[in-house]
Amino acid sequence: MRYKNLFTPVKIGSLIIKNRFAMAPMGPLGLSDSQGGFNQRGIDYYTERAKGGTGLIITGVTFSDGKVEPQSMPNCPNSTFNPVHFIRTSKEMTERVHAYGSKMFLMMSAGFGRVTIPTNLGEFPPVAPSAIPHRWLDKTCRPLTKEEIHSIVKSFGDGAYNAKRGGFDGVAIHAVHEGYLLDQFAISMFNRRDDEYGGSLENRLRFAREVVEEIKARCGQDFPVILRFSVKSMIKDWREGALPGEEFEEKGRDVEEGLEAAKLLVQYGYDALDTDVGTYDAWWWNHPPMYQEKGLYRPYCKLVKEAVDVPVLCAGRMDDPEMASASIENGDCDMISLGRPLLADPDYVNKLRAGRVCEIRPCISCQEGCMGRIQEYSMINCAVNPQAARERVTAYEPVVRAKKVMVIGGGVAGCEAARVLAVRGHKPELFEKGNRLGGNLIPGGAPEFKEDDLALAKWYETQLEILGVPVRLNAEVKKEDVTAGGYDAVVVATGSAPKVFSLGDDGKVYTAAQVLTGETDCGDTTVVIGGGLVGCETALWLAQHGKKVTIVEALDKLLAVNGPLCHANKDMLERLVPYHGVETVTSARVTGYAEGVLTAVCGGKERQIPCDSVILAVGYREEDTLYRELEFEVPEIYLLGDAKKVSNIMYAIWDAFEVANHI
Incomplete structure (x- = not known):
């Protein structure tokens, strides 16, 4: 043993x-x-x-x-x-x-x-x-x-x-x-x-x-x-x-x-x-x-x-x-x-x-x-397990009639919905346009300190395999695929996309996800625009790997919006950023990037920051186009995860559990 x-x-x-x-x-x-x-x-x-x-x-x-x-x-x-x-x-x-x-x-x-x-x-x-x-x-x-x-x-x-x-x-x-x-x-x-x-x-x-x-x-x-x-x-x-x-x-x-x-x-x-x-x-x-x-x-x-x-x-x-x-x-x-x-x-x-x-x-x-x-x-729960400390009220609901359910999107919301539906006895089928499950867990889990995000994605893969849920990767779903599929219910969990904007010379402007997944190389010096959770974690990871990083944030402090709820996480990250040599420029407005120089206005004065690249970490927008096309075409349809409202792992999983447990 x-x-x-x-x-x-x-x-x-x-x-x-x-x-x-x-x-x-x-x-x-x-x-x-x-x-x-x-x-x-x-x-x-x-x-x-x-x-x-x-x-x-x-x-x-x-x-x-x-x-x-x-x-x-x-x-x-x-x-x-x-x-x-x-x-x-x-x-x-x-x-x-x-x-x-x-x-x-x-x-x-x-x-x-x-x-x-x-x-x-x-x-x-x-x-x-x-x-x-x-x-x-x-x-x-x-x-x-x-x-x-x-x-x-x-x-x-x-x-x-x-x-x-x-x-x-x-x-x-x-x-x-x-x-x-x-x-x-x-x-x-x-x-x-x-x-x-x-x-x-x-x-x-x-x-x-x-x-x-x-x-x-x-x-x-x-x-x-x-x-x-x-x-x-x-x-x-x-x-x-x-x-x-x-x-x-x-x-x-x-x-x-x-x-x-x-x-x-x-x-x-x-x-x-x-x-x-x-x-x-x-x-x-x-x-x-x-x-x-x-x-x-x-x-x-x-x-x-x-x-x-x-x-x-x-x-x-x-x-x-x-x-x-x-x-x-x-x-x-x-x-x-x-x-x-x-x-x-x-x-x-x-x-x-x-x-x-x-x-x-x-x-x-x-x-x-x-x-x-x-x-x-004043309540204890768990982000990845919606049943923790709620075991009786979130017990799996018995299924009266097994339904054929189409789940569109293989992020945490889609995976959790498919898992719960299968556990209960429904017949979900999951479609993911990318080549692997996990959604934003994949770029989010790239830093060594986020390895358990990747472990969670792998856990969902394993669970869906054990439960016999058909998973179709590289499958971008169109409206007609849904309406012609003969499904009893449809779950749309198409996630979110990073917000982007032009800075002028956009050839060296990347999203945080592109850098985290290794799709692009940010060079030796870079500026991260956005001092929220994604921006700070990306900057910390790059600094730990020897990059010279500057964070430019529009608000007067880091992690001011959508930061980690727990003070232990937030306070430690706030201190790790300067400890690892990351420079921070707050109350700043970026005006452009050209010839390897980022320009920002801070305190009424213009500041120029030389850098090999610029990384955008300014949030995500809901990707709900498919749902809007289908909402009046499908009798039973649900919108979940970031596609409904950009949030975090916990609420994507919790909402998916709640809905999938009552279909």
């Missing part, structure tokens, strides 16, 4: 986990009911991942304190808000999870403190160990009193006891990690107290120590308690994080102190360390976008594993099974935590065990459906 070491048991305390896979904790927004229990969506969501083979299910963050940082309900589950109700809903969930041989831990939080998302603050002033700046707001936090610390500690004992009664096999503590409240106490930059909770490392860890001691006292020494732990903070300064490879002076917790803290935390009673690096001031470390390399925490986990004698869990883009297997073999860690990959495909573990690796739907690290939607709408 390939990857056999990933399917051997492992122990946390006295608890045996059936394999080396854990579901990493991810914010359970939208999975709670008004009484702090788990709603039906939450129960279905976690059960689906257990059904998919994951050995250990760790919930997203829940609360036990309701006094110091009151939560708006329903938001996240709360194990002490209505204990009887929490125990009942938990028991219903854990019994289902246990049916699949999986174990389940409740993640319990001491609070957010200075990193509380502003929309969750309400009227309450943010708290912290000391009077320090809030992460997002220009406000100073209120120091916690000792009485409040003791109250939070007691609530942990109460909540853990309720979790144990509800069938949870252990708890995960949130967290001496990412700059949350317990971590703020642990880091001297944030903790300026002069009482027993400040000063020495032992004092700064006292809060975390009292938490585990309280839980063990209430639930027994053999009840597992693990800790989310960041061994290094990656803080350059307040609200300023370091980039990969950047030399900087650590203002937070450095590795040396991190390893000392790890030893103390294990000494205090923690049974495993779920290890990463970063803080909210360096958010792209804890929530790594596609611009971070895969398995970025492995070297840090290895250091922790060598320092302590309890299991170490490693997350952070660990979805490559070769990497995961090697990490166990090399002693980097004891367990592999999958977060977003289990949103994308809840059956990841079972598919891997069965040797069906090519059938695993890839996470593309866009963070649009997970962190982005948590951040903006």
Whole structure:
């Protein structure tokens, strides 16, 4: 059996986990009911991942304190808000999870403190160990009193006891990690107290120590308690994080102190360390976008594993099974935590065990459906899997009568529509005018850091082949092909085309797609017109390959329109662009390109930029011509994807799923 070491048991305390896979904790927004229990969506969501083979299910963050940082309900589950109700809903969930041989831990939080998302603050002033700046707001936090610390500690004992009664096999503590409240106490930059909770490392860890001691006292020494732990903070300064490879002076917790803290935390009673690096001031470390390399925490986990004698869990883009297997073999860690990959495909573990690796739907690290939607709408979902955290309401609709459906366009919208139609029992046929499936995933996936876009295109190819969907490439569909085909329904997903305009000397003016796919060579120096997501990623990729790149943007900043929804992605990309030597000219209007010189007006002054080429990245326009020709000729017709409205991968897939699931 390939990857056999990933399917051997492992122990946390006295608890045996059936394999080396854990579901990493991810914010359970939208999975709670008004009484702090788990709603039906939450129960279905976690059960689906257990059904998919994951050995250990760790919930997203829940609360036990309701006094110091009151939560708006329903938001996240709360194990002490209505204990009887929490125990009942938990028991219903854990019994289902246990049916699949999986174990389940409740993640319990001491609070957010200075990193509380502003929309969750309400009227309450943010708290912290000391009077320090809030992460997002220009406000100073209120120091916690000792009485409040003791109250939070007691609530942990109460909540853990309720979790144990509800069938949870252990708890995960949130967290001496990412700059949350317990971590703020642990880091001297944030903790300026002069009482027993400040000063020495032992004092700064006292809060975390009292938490585990309280839980063990209430639930027994053999009840597992693990800790989310960041061994290094990656803080350059307040609200300023370091980039990969950047030399900087650590203002937070450095590795040396991190390893000392790890030893103390294990000494205090923690049974495993779920290890990463970063803080909210360096958010792209804890929530790594596609611009971070895969398995970025492995070297840090290895250091922790060598320092302590309890299991170490490693997350952070660990979805490559070769990497995961090697990490166990090399002693980097004891367990592999999958977060977003289990949103994308809840059956990841079972598919891997069965040797069906090519059938695993890839996470593309866009963070649009997970962190982005948590951040903006207080709900967790997934861009590439519309059923994530909506399993029951998006179950495949049974087909009464199988229809012959023509799907025009092989981008993500067309592929998803054809896939869902086939799964349900319809008879789709897909037509693509190009020579491969994927649409804008193909140029979008050209940079090395976007490899998973190409993996998603390949996944759709595989799925349509398994489902027996006829796929006709190099087939440009005309109106008469549709009307003469005898189809019961037609889905038009003809995508979009890059916006172009003349600059005068257009022989060296290209679209971003032409450069990304290698259709054209941009030369050694180039100017990218447009500082949105496509422009910035194209510029970054070219700069990483040694090109001299300038971005010219009409607005006053980059990524001002249609940028990534998740701050971790947007903030990291904004910093990577100058870090890699890309010059940026904002509030500029391009007037022409001639004889190797681009002319732009900036601040009322004309500026000339010599360059070998100009790359247009100024957006896309809907390609809906065929739909307009057909909309009154075909009784049942649907317009999907960019052809309907230029957007992103997530909404192309979600809209296609919704429509195809109800045809």
